[in-house]
Amino acid sequence: MSATTAAAARPAVTALSEQAAAAAVTAACRTLALPTVRSQAHEMAQAAARDRLTHSAYLAEVLIAECDDRDARRRLRRVKEAKFPRTKRLEDFDATAIADLPPATLAHLATGAWIDAGEPLVLLGDSGTGKTHLLIALGTAAAEQGRRVRYVTTAALVNELAEAAADHQLSRVVGRYARIDLLCLDEVGYVHLDPQGAELLFQIITEREERASIACASNAPFSEWGATFTDPRLAAAVVDRLTFNAHIINTGTTSYRLRTTRAKKGAAPS
Incomplete structure (x- = not known):
């Protein structure tokens, strides 16, 4: 694989300002129905920076938080529906x-x-x-x-x-x-x-x-x-x-x- 082909295969990353990144996260979370990520992404990003987490570890943390909250909401909904x-x-x-x-x-x-x-x-x-x-x-x-x-x-x-x-x-x-x-x-x-x-x-x-x-x-x-x-x-x-x-x-x-x-x-x- 040539260097040009390898570069083309990498995912594109756009350099965004903090404000633009926050707006993009909010918009994407609304589209994807991820309310926990939307509300906690900024605070968790700050905590991840303090703890020197990798990007993958930070992504795992926010997705786990979303899954946990979604599971909790589902349990509450099941009890209410009963x-x-x-x-x-x-x-x-x-x-x-x-x-x-x-x-x-x-x-x-x-x-x-x-x-x-x-x-x-x-x-x-x-x-x-x-x-x-x-x-x-x-x-x-x-x-x-x-x-x-x-x-x-x-x-x-x-x-x-x-x-x-x-x-x-x-x-x-x-x-x-x-x-x-x-x-x-x-x-x-x-x-x-x-x-x-x-x-x-x-x-x-x-x-x-x-x-x-x-x-x-x-x-x-x-x-x-x-x-x-x-x-x-x-x-x-x-x-x-x-x-x-x-x-x-x-x-x-x-x-x-x-x-x-x-x-x-x-x-x-x-």
């Missing part, structure tokens, strides 16, 4: 109060590996025993790991499906729920479903069977789900699909909320 009714986190939950939830099991659930495997999770127990806290907390952990999560009560989901069916939009809504990585279905068994509602809910469950996870919470044992789904065969089919390869946790009968409240009052200074 539509949790309130904030609940695993670190705020006293798992020692539930005999059926050893630390190893909770740690495994927190990783979300069961979601990747398409396994169901069923939380059974009386009202106030921590089912919804666990449901939201595990869903939040999954969303923060980048998974698509949706929280909904059984009644709200059935109403949404019924309205979609009336508007001839059922396939679109079912398809949307089918694409979610984790469906957090709360209050299963709290309300009686008419035959149409039960069949619509069954359609969602069947669509996700062995492919995408459903985590559900119920205050009724499986033997009583027939009162919700009316048709015994349909109830049996729902239980069969939600328990196959499932993680089933019994949260018990002692109110978690009452126990937590008493513990806080007992720890409060007199």
